Structure formats: structure tokens, C-alpha cells
Amino acid sequence: MFTGIIEAQAEVVGIRDEHTNRHFTLRCPFTHELKIDQSVAHNGVCLTVVAIEGDTYTVTAIAETLSRTNLGKLKQGDKVNLERCLLAHSRYDGHIVQGHVDQVGICEEVRDQQGSWLFRFRYQPQAAGNITVEKGSICVNGISLTVVESGEDYFSVAIIPYTYDFTNLHTVKPGDQVNLEFDIIGKYVARLLKK
Structure with a gap:
């Protein structure tokens, strides 16, 4: 984990x-x-x-x-x-990430907000219940991020300068693929509601 x-x-x-x-x-x-x-x-x-x-x-x-x-x-x-992987005695700073990518998303926009960056990604909605919610968690290229805007097949995230510089997000541009792992709790809830 x-x-x-x-x-x-x-x-x-x-x-x-x-x-x-x-x-x-x-x-x-x-x-x-x-x-x-x-x-x-x-x-x-x-x-x-x-x-x-x-x-x-x-x-x-x-x-x-x-x-x-x-x-x-x-x-x-x-x-x-x-x-x-997480050690049992470590702080839990992000969210639960399994390392099991659900699908890829496509970067649609990178907007410089003069101190942060707003990234917008689009993905194919899946029957497995891959959803986002505003202020919920999403994992993009392995990075735990908070969803800013959530749509049926897209979401956006705001990136602080440290994350932009320290990860490979600074290389992502419109049209690039990123790995997406949707929140595991949200996936279980979506599956249970379908039943």
C-alpha cells in the first residue's frame, strides 16, 4: 500500500x-x-x-x-x-493508494495561476465506478491530489510549486497521458450502491 x-x-x-x-x-x-x-x-x-x-x-x-x-x-x-510502500509505523500523509492504476487520463489544460497550476484531465467513464468528487482524493502519476472540480468524465487539480517542481507534473502538457487511480473508498461505495 x-x-x-x-x-x-x-x-x-x-x-x-x-x-x-x-x-x-x-x-x-x-x-x-x-x-x-x-x-x-x-x-x-x-x-x-x-x-x-x-x-x-x-x-x-x-x-x-x-x-x-x-x-x-x-x-x-x-x-x-x-x-x-508504506511502513506500518509511518505517518499517513496522502490517501489510500494501492498502486493499481485504473486507467489513463488525458491532460486537457495546464493553467499557470501565478503561484500555482491548475491541471484539467479527461478520462473515459468506466462501469467499475471510476468517479471523482470535489475535495475528494485522486492519484495522478502516483501523486495524491485533491480534486478541485469534478465532472462526469473530467476533473481538475491545483498544484503547489513544490509538487510541480518535485514530481514529473512539470513535464505534463495538454495531450499527454497520465496514470489515474481513483479513490478506493469511492469505488467500493459506487459498487455497493449499484447492488
């Missing part, structure tokens, strides 16, 4: 396809603290560390992951938001 509080960014230094799998080799500030079999969220996608060599480590994404997320569009040199 994760909280959506980004620890660092990793740089993609290698990509290798093997059958339908794609192996990503990355470099990050805490590679020396990782261990094989450890879960790390990459742009909000929970992946397992399968190899460590020097200051780089490798994770593997299967076809299902590549089809549901923006990881399939990564190229060498891209930056990825990272979060290690």
Missing part, C-alpha cells in the same frame, strides 16, 4: 522487451536502499524490483500493465515518480 506522497524521481536508463513483458532499468537516489522483491510505485504503478546493479535497478511490466498505464510510452531519459 502507498500514500501518494512522492519520494523521488527515477530516470529511465534502459528498456528491454522480452516476449510481451517490458523491463525498465532506472536510476534513483535510493537505489542502494532497495532490495529484490520490494514493491515500488512508478508513476503510481506498483512494480517489483527484480534486479539491482550498482546505482540502477530493474522492474518488469507485463502486457496488462502496459495496456492500462502510461508506462508503455516511457523512453530512455524520461523521469518517473517513485514511492516505496
